[in-house]
Structure formats: structure tokens, C-alpha cells
Amino acid sequence: MSQAETGLTGRQRQREQTRAQILEAAANAFAGAGFDAASLADIAAQAGVKKALVQYHFSTKEQLWRAAALQIWQQRNDALAMQLGDAAGGELASRMREGFTALVEFTCEQPHWLWFMFHEAAAQGERQKWLIEHCMQEDYRLGELFVIEFQRQGLIRAGSPLHLLHLISGALTYNLLVAPSTLVATGTDLASPEAIREQVRLLQELLAP
Known part of the structure; x- marks a missing residue:
């Protein structure tokens, strides 16, 4: 408490x-x-x-929606900060791996944050504007800085930080969205700890210069 x-x-x-x-x-x-x-x-x-x-x-429902959005993003940011804080001082490749893993693990535990965002991301309206201003704008800024830093350190290939950020985000979250169907169709659980480790490892290799 x-x-x-x-x-x-x-x-x-x-x-x-x-x-x-x-x-x-x-x-x-x-x-x-x-x-x-x-x-x-x-x-x-x-x-x-x-x-x-x-x-x-x-x-109002609008007030509730905004409060829910802020809570979801705060929970996600707290989870990422905790895991990245534990990795501080470690080798760069390990820090990048921990950052990727933290996002995947949070999404496994709280998948509604993605669906919450998806409902408004493609829409045109005041809620989309509000969500961008109060939640997503900072995600873009910090995400691009993350990519740029690891590009400077030679761990991520050259390219548009924004494009790479979206490729990374998609690679880390799409698998979880289709994990239930993939499990039924193939018997492979993409949300298992072993699968997550393998996906993160492969992503790091794909991103390497």
C-alpha cells in the first residue's frame, strides 16, 4: 500500500x-x-x-473514456520503466532485448491497451485528437529516440526511425493479437515465454545492420 x-x-x-x-x-x-x-x-x-x-x-462517458485511456497508458509506461530500469547499466543488446520483451509481456497481460488504441487510431474525430495529444504523441517521440539511440550504437540498421518504429511495434504486438487463432490452427502458442524469447531474438537479428 x-x-x-x-x-x-x-x-x-x-x-x-x-x-x-x-x-x-x-x-x-x-x-x-x-x-x-x-x-x-x-x-x-x-x-x-x-x-x-x-x-x-x-x-460523462467521455470523461470516463479519457480517464481509462490515461490509466492504461500509465500502467504500460510504469511496466516499461520498471523493466528498463532493471536493465540499466547492462550491455546495449540486453537493454534493447529487455525493452522489446517488456512491451510484449505487458501486451500479454493487458491486451486491451492495443484494442483501445486501434478503435480510435483509424477514426477521424475529437477522441482521436485527444488520444494523440495526451498519449500517442509522446509514444512517437520516445519511440523514435529509442530507435535513433540504438542506430547510433550500431544495433539497428540505418533507415527512417519512424518507419522502423512502426515495424518494430508491429512485430512485437501483431503476433499476440493472432496468438489464439495461431494456437488453434498450428498448435504453437505465440504468447508462451519461449515463443516470446524467440520472436525478440529474431527481431534483433532482423534489425541488425
Whole structure:
């Protein structure tokens, strides 16, 4: 329990716990159905609370969607920072491998972050603009810096950092999206630890100059 949480009263802790349950349910609902199809009633049911309680914490569906987006991206960033922090000071190839692995492992645990993004990434509208401004713009900036740094160190081939970033991101996440179908069709579990290690190894070899 964090210091902030230890200073809360029982009622405040319950309020925060309820809010967290609602956000988790909202993230899953928006990822699965998209903003328009996801209803506050469905989200309340998934969270195990009444719809009125959802509206108490979040006055509009738009506000709930934004809060869910920020939470998903924060969870992902925290997971990446933790794993990359553990790899700090190691050899460069190992640090790159840890960065790739961290993204794959988080996506395995929280696949809804990709679906949440996909629902808005191809759409034209205010939610897409908001998501880019508050979440994705920084992803692009940091992702390109990641590629440029490893290009300078001789671990990633020359080429457009933005194009390489998208190729890397696709290679690390697409396999997980089709993993259930691949398992049924071929008997190979692309989401297993062994498969993830092999995919990361092959990606590093493909990226090498």
C-alpha cells in the first residue's frame, strides 16, 4: 500500500477501490466494443456496481473514456520503466532485448491497451485528437529516440526511425493479437515465454545492420 493510500480513511479507500474497478471495466469495455457501442450500464455491470455509481465518479462517458485511456497508458509506461530500469547499466543488446520483451509481456497481460488504441487510431474525430495529444504523441517521440539511440550504437540498421518504429511495434504486438487463432490452427502458442524469447531474438537479428 502506498503512503497516499495509508493516509486515507476507510471510506476514501473504498471510493478509490470502486473508482479503480470502474476504470478497469471501462478499459475492457471500450477496448472490446469501442466508445459508441460500450454503455455505462455494461461498464457498471462489469465493475459490479450500479450505473449511478459510475456516473457519480465520472459525469460523462467521455470523461470516463479519457480517464481509462490515461490509466492504461500509465500502467504500460510504469511496466516499461520498471523493466528498463532493471536493465540499466547492462550491455546495449540486453537493454534493447529487455525493452522489446517488456512491451510484449505487458501486451500479454493487458491486451486491451492495443484494442483501445486501434478503435480510435483509424477514426477521424475529437477522441482521436485527444488520444494523440495526451498519449500517442509522446509514444512517437520516445519511440523514435529509442530507435535513433540504438542506430547510433550500431544495433539497428540505418533507415527512417519512424518507419522502423512502426515495424518494430508491429512485430512485437501483431503476433499476440493472432496468438489464439495461431494456437488453434498450428498448435504453437505465440504468447508462451519461449515463443516470446524467440520472436525478440529474431527481431534483433532482423534489425541488425
